[in-house]
Amino acid sequence: MAAALVLLALLSSQAMAQDVRPYEIVGDAIPVPLTGAKGDPARGRAIVVDRQRGLCLLCHAGPFPEQRFQGNLAPDLAGVGTRWSEGQLRLKIVDSRRLNPATIMPPYYAMDSLVRVGRNWQDKPVLSAEQVEDVVAFLTTLTETP
């Protein structure tokens, strides 16, 4: 099962999207950073609260007292670093569809199987590999549950 997932991920990410680096899915996680290096949590926090880049707070609330108008379509990000491992968080951000085809979580680092992508957004993922790693690094620090 895991091997099949790995193969699928490699095939589809290479065939469909040249700008997306290949990654390896093991079970429900991507254990190795997309860039080969850990991200920067401070930069990750800035992306998470940025409503043009990360867009996270449109749907999620979280421990960001300075941020008004946080959404409630998706789970609170408080304590997310205790609920999921780094590798699990990475796959959830990269392409949550691989875990749950019915998810409304956007695929942040995938370009396959998308329909009618706007002209300004074509041929690029929502976040770069570096940005994904920054966000992962930040989310793993959210270990306090409300």
Added chain:
Amino acid sequence: MRGVLKGFALTAGFGGALGICISLAIAQAPPSERKSGFEFMSPESQATQQDDFSNPGMLWVAEGEALWNAKAGATGRSCAECHGDAAVSMKGVAARYPVFFAGSGRPIDLQSRINVCRKTNQDTTPFPLESRELLALSAFIGRQSRGMPITTGEDKRLDPFRARGQELYEQRQGQLNFSCANCHDNNWGRRLASSVIPQSHPTGYPLYRLEWQGLGSLQRRLRNCMIGVRAEPYPYGSQEYVELELFLMTRAMGMPLETPAVRP
């Protein structure tokens, strides 16, 4: 609603009528669970819509009334010269649009229908889509049906187009990969940042949106959502918008028309 059921009973014939009525009721959300966007608004915004003297959409209605009575085109005819008193002739019209248009073999929305009339009966150029004039005339005509139940979709010839509209509604799209249904069927009542997600019943178009500081059509509103999910919006006047409107209006069947509505 009685009229709707009667229409289906007539087209379905004697034996099958009851079954069709029941399956129709199951396919759509029960009326008790359907909510107009009006119900998600603050009391202040609700009061603004309900008071004609504070509803900014009434400025467009007044302008539309003037256009209704103004002579136009090579024939020098006004809308009123053929249609008479709009309070009589246009009553209920907006509540049944889009309708099947035999001239094209496709559904047509109210704005495009006004332009057809301009061309064929007034012999003049169409108003540009989303122009102030076309919105004003649409608002004036829509106003004549305010409070009347939506009856769109009774014509069986509309069925394949409505089905296509539903497909579009359920199709995920854009870089963020959302369908309309993801939010408006499955997450209505929740907050997308500061905004409460409504059920997307197009009960008050054209409507005054505070965010726009102006009156706009359903097509403009649909474009807003498409841009929000980072999809490529269809050009104004596209068949896809008409099909989406047809689906949404049929889904809102029986709800009262609010034109000109006010929304945040």
